[in-house]
Amino acid sequence: MQGLSAFGNGIYAVDSGYTGTDVAAIHLIEEGGRAALVDTGNNDALVHVEQALAETGLSPEAVDYVLLTHIHLDHAGGAGAFIRAFPNAKLVVHPRGARHMAEPSKLFAGVSAVYGPERAKALYGELIPVPADRIIEATDGLELSLAGRTIRVFDTPGHARHHVCYLDTKSRSFFTGDTFGLSYRQFDVDGRPSIFPTTTPVQFEPDAMHDSIRRMEAEQPVAMYLTHYAQVTDVPRLAADLHRLIDAHVAIAERHAGAGEARKQLIEDDIWALVAEEAKRGGWKTSEAETRRILALDVELNAQGLDVWLGSR
Known part of the structure; x- marks a missing residue:
């Protein structure tokens, strides 16, 4: 799946290259010549996204939103670089994460505590602050319009208290970050995916995670788009x-x-x-x-x- 993968309905997965291939997807949603990106990988992922935009005939100016599911740096480390590269884009992030995108020093310190300073620096490089006037707080129920295509925010704690998922109403699909777990394509058997939860180093809350998954299940989604890695269907089985x-x-x-x-x-x-x-x-x-x-x-x-x-x- 390395590179750009198309799933229909204007939805693509871009391999961020984070720690290898088919590990962390950045999702591209295209509608009417406008684009939204879901999660960013690290700074090194920017070149892959720019190439993907070019392949789909979109310019950097066409990006309206960079949608963060949460602020763990395999999902948000490149946010500042993306906002700098895409002049019309707004960064959409949980209210708990907004201040850390505007001033990321504490965020990097926390990551360094988990990985160690040298490993954190190698993985994420320098975190670039996002201007506060380009940040939209992703409050529960917020609806965003991408050329008339509605994307709705769901507050989904469990993996982290600053986690949201995005329901794309056109495709009836969620972009789930880590709330709907991990599903690596290497483990697929005859196209049948497996799933595994991710508990996160510091904010795992099992009851909240169960509730967040149930809340998404209630929308009867056709597909889930996981950062790790991309599209899965057969949602009821995987949720169970x-x-x-x-x-x-x-x-x-x-x-x-x-x-x-x-x-x-x-x-x-x-x-x-x-x-x-x-x-x-x-x-x-x-x-x-x-x-x-x-x-x-x-x-x-x-x-x-x-x-x-x-x-x-």
């Missing part, structure tokens, strides 16, 4: 799997709640066991080594998220 796997993550965390300093590693070991169960259930064709390579960072972050969640209860 997500609910089951969120509960499985909670059970893993609670099993090791009293384990002290060994807790995070024990949680991570059990998440890998859960991955192995899902690989068997889904008939994944990847080897164990390849599965571990693909999911290494996600499992590490899920374990961090569960460990922090236990400590915050």
Whole structure:
């Protein structure tokens, strides 16, 4: 899927190139010669988006919105660079995230605490502030018009308290960031995708995540467009799997709640066991080594998220 992928209804996925291919998608929505972008990857992704715009006959001036699902930097690290490159674009971001886009120093400090300063710098480079007058706060129920095409904001905590999803009313599809989990194409079997939740390092709230997923399910969407990675259909089945796997993550965390300093590693070991169960259930064709390579960072972050969640209860 590397490069630009078209899904119909004016929806495209652009591979951001973040940490490899088919890891983080930036979605492009085109309507009437105008464009919206969903999530940004990091600064290095800008060149891929500019190429995608050119391939679809759109100019940088055609971009009306850069829609952030949340401000984790694999989704928002390039926001400042994008706003600088697309002169007519407004940045749409959860009210909790708006101030961090205008002044990103605390955001980068938080990311450095998770990844370490050197790794954070290598992944994200310099975060460019977004002028406050080019920021729109994505409040729940806000409706945006893209050449008459309505995009509605849904507040969707669970992965992060600053997370929103966007319902494209024309295609009856959601752009879900991380709320609807991860679904890497390498694990598809005969076109049938699998799904896995992402608990995030610091703001995992399982009850809120369940509620956010149910709220989107109630709209009976045709498809979900995940940042990690792109379009999935068969939404009811995948939603049921997500609910089951969120509960499985909670059970893993609670099993090791009293384990002290060994807790995070024990949680991570059990998440890998859960991955192995899902690989068997889904008939994944990847080897164990390849599965571990693909999911290494996600499992590490899920374990961090569960460990922090236990400590915050």
